[in-house]
Amino acid sequence: MLTNDEMPFATPKTDTEKILSEIWAEVLRVKQIGIHVNFLELGVHSLMTLRVISRLREAFEVELSVKNIFDSPTIAELAETVDTLCWVKEAFQIPDDVPSDVVPMEAFQVPDDVSAFQEELLI
Numbered sequence: 001m002l003t004n005d006e007m008p009f010a011t012p013k014t015d016t017e018k019i020l021s022e023i024w025a026e027v028l029r030v031k032q033i034g035i036h037v038n039f040l041e042l043g044v045h046s047l048m049t050l051r052v053i054s055r056l057r058e059a060f061e062v063e064l065s066v067k068n069i070f071d072s073p074t075i076a077e078l079a080e081t082v083d084t085l086c087w088v089k090e091a092f093q094i095p096d097d098v099p100s101d102v103v104p105m106e107a108f109q110v111p112d113d114v115s116a117f118q119e120e121l122l123i
Helices: 015-028 046-060 066-071 073-090 114-123
Strands: none
Touching: 015 046, 015 073, 046 066, 046 073, 066 073
16 A cells, blocks of 8 residues: 555546645645545644544535544545535535535435445435
């Protein structure tokens, strides 16, 4: 397995990845960060994680937990999580004041048009 130093730099491809990359670069005080770099290996501490969560709330209007960050420690993985949470929020018309990880019971009946990753998060 490649370490962060050995891994080729991968630029953000989706809009979500671009926004996440900007947020993490700002919080880490670096010029840029590849989408496959593991934040946990960069010495990210809890205060940084809370800053990221706050900026994600502003950018995407979703509520993420510290656990979400630790479970998805790269921009590529976190982008999938954010996109899925945004999809769930829109699909089930969840009000802004309800945390994104509170999913209505209808979510357990998975629609046909979801990706395997989205289905995994819903179930």
